[in-house]
Amino acid sequence: MLALGKLLELTLAGHEPSAKIQLTPDGTRLRWLDEGALEVTPPAARDNGLDLLLSAGVHGNETAPIELLDRLLRGIARNELHPAARILFLFGNPEAMRRGERYIEQDLNRLFSGRHEQSSGFEAIRACDLEHLAATFFGKQTGRTRLHYDLHTAIRGSKVEQFALYPWQEGRAHSRRELERLRAAGIEAVLLQNKSSITFSAYTYAQLGAEAFTLELGKARAFGQNELVNLDLLENALHALIEGREVISGEPTLDGLQLFSVSREVIKHSDSFQLHLPEDIENFTELEPGYLLAEDIADSRWIVEEKGARIIFPNPKVKNGLRAAILIVPDDGAGLL
Ligand SMILES: O=C(O)CCC(=O)N[C@@H](CCC(=O)O)C(=O)O
């Protein structure tokens, strides 16, 4: 196998390869760009116009998606997978991956869309680098299709094992076709965002015009302990996407895909913040109207008012000013295009 196919090994070892460009026997070019960053270019005759950004390890302890990207890249480097798409593979936070931690100093996935400029330190520099890598990859060319999947796993168990978060931009409708594609890849639910955000997928969606998603693929575990995370459907779908073999059906069907929208984000404002949920509560647990969800400084209280409300990503340990949970409600998909 080509040495650059071992991007994960190189990244975990903190090693910069001396040969930065390699070609597979079928003419696919692998180019090492930076730590944890590698571009794949198909031979011109096979290029189908798709620019596909695949990222994982934005949170260093979310290893199942990192292992998935490693398998895809090795398949390409062994000349077993034959890309028709241009691909950028990104391992988001190499130092956090080496330490098996979510982050080192601050959550990298809260530093995009310019937030890194107001900050400093390891993750702020990396967020700036990742923005540049993504912007350069998608480039200025029109007429190509831009797609970004930022792959994650969640801190806690979930009543819905695999789900997506779809960013938001003023005046832009969420795509039914993209949701159909996700459904075929095993995604069971999609959360339609309704305000801008500072995550990586929100950056590529709103600033670079890509279709972009954060995919949550199960519970975060250490390297080699991901046998309970079944990524077969997603992996098959990515093979088809990479090789340009995806079958696009006529009218997209969303049968079985659950849609939600954000009702409220619970922001932690102070050290007095308390979240009134059991430690082991699962994502997508329903909360009844009237439930006292959280309390914070100056007697502020979060009481559930919404019918059919569910909770995701509850985490009272986030830094002040950041999202400590999201209250979501079912969505009828009327706003999809
Ligand atoms: O399990 C949790 O509490 C967090 C899982 C996670 O890392 N989720 C992403 C979602 C990103 C988005 O909102 O698109 C995150 O919090 O960064």
Ligand SMILES: [Zn+2]
């Ligand atoms: Zn994550």
